[in-house]
Amino acid sequence: MKIDCKPNEVARRIIQAFPREYNERDPFRVLVNTILSQRTRDExxxxxxxxxxxxxxxxxxxxxxxxxxxxxxxxxxxxxxQKAERIVSVARELLKRYQGKVPSEIHKLLELPGVGRKTANIVLNVSFGIPALAVDTHVHRISNRLGWVKTKMPEDTERELTNLLEEELWGPINGSMVEFGRKLCKPRKPLCDNCPVKQCCDSYLASKNSY
DNA sequence: AAAACGGGGGC
DNA sequence: GCCCCAGTTTT
Structure with a gap:
């Protein structure tokens, strides 16, 4: 049987195969955890x-x-x-401006110290249930491998994925791409044999045809 | 556009 | 030993 390789269907497969559940929804803790996760492994x-x-x-x-x-x-x-200083700074700023509560508006989040597009979008999505694409290195790398985008700039990837994927996928795709990227679709030497969407992957098909 | 932050893990 | 990691800020 043939696999449907439309991006929305491939995304759904990845989300199903690599679910990511969040046991922490408190906005402040999600914000701090996300800052802690910047350029740092999950463990x-x-x-x-x-x-x-x-x-x-x-x-x-x-x-x-x-x-x-x-x-x-x-x-x-x-x-x-620097990261510890960022966390203290953002806590002080939240206390000063928002009575210690994390705002749910993107422009207010982006004004906070240590909060960029990825962090802001993860907070919006995980804590407030607002559809938001967080394009981190995993999402960027995997989107390029699959052939969804062809760009070196994460901002371009974010814009293109916004048009490519249904809004209901914007939230779950990020966490699942991270799991997918850690377990199979690694930066180097991806484990393509076990990949559930390899038949839809430009990178895999290209490497297979190069023998 | 590029450097800096930074200890721990993979190879 | 070298390179990379759920990025962001500073130069």
């Missing part, structure tokens, strides 16, 4: 998050902390000083 992110929230319970607690103390706490999990 380190999880450990840093446990360490952080075992000592500091919320925005006010972190806002009153010394950045240096927070840094020493999360450093064993591969976090750097």
């Amino acid at each position: 380190n992110t999880d450990e840093a998050s446990r360490r952080l929230f075992s000592k500091y319970k919320g925005p006010a607690s972190i806002a009153n902390a010394r950045a240096e103390d927070l840094y020493e706490l999360v450093r064993p999990a591969g976090m750097y000083r």
Whole structure:
């Protein structure tokens, strides 16, 4: 039987094969966890998050902390000083401007320190259920491999995927692409043999035909 | 447009 | 030992 290779169908297959469930929806914790995850592997992110929230319970607690103390706490999990400073800064800014509550408007999120397009969109999606594409390295790499986009700029990928994928897929595709990217569609030496969508992948088909 | 942040894991 | 990682900020 033939596989439907329309992007929406391929995306649905990936989401089904690599589900990502979020056990944390609290906006502030999602925001902090997402900042912790920037350029950092999931295992380190999880450990840093446990360490952080075992000592500091919320925005006010972190806002009153010394950045240096927070840094020493999360450093064993591969976090750097700049990131600890960012988390203290964003907590203070939230307290000052929004009574410690994370806003749900994209433009307000983007004004916060340490929050860029990926982080803002993940918070919108995970915490507020607002459809938002978070184009990280996994989404960017895999979209290019599949042949959905042909660009080096993540902003271009975000714009093209917005047109390519149904709105209901914008949220779930990010988390599932991350799982997919970690388990199979790795940056180097992807495990194509076990891939559920290899028959729809430009990169796989090209490598297969090159023998 | 490119550098800097940064410890830990894969190879 | 070298390179990369759920990016963002600064130069």
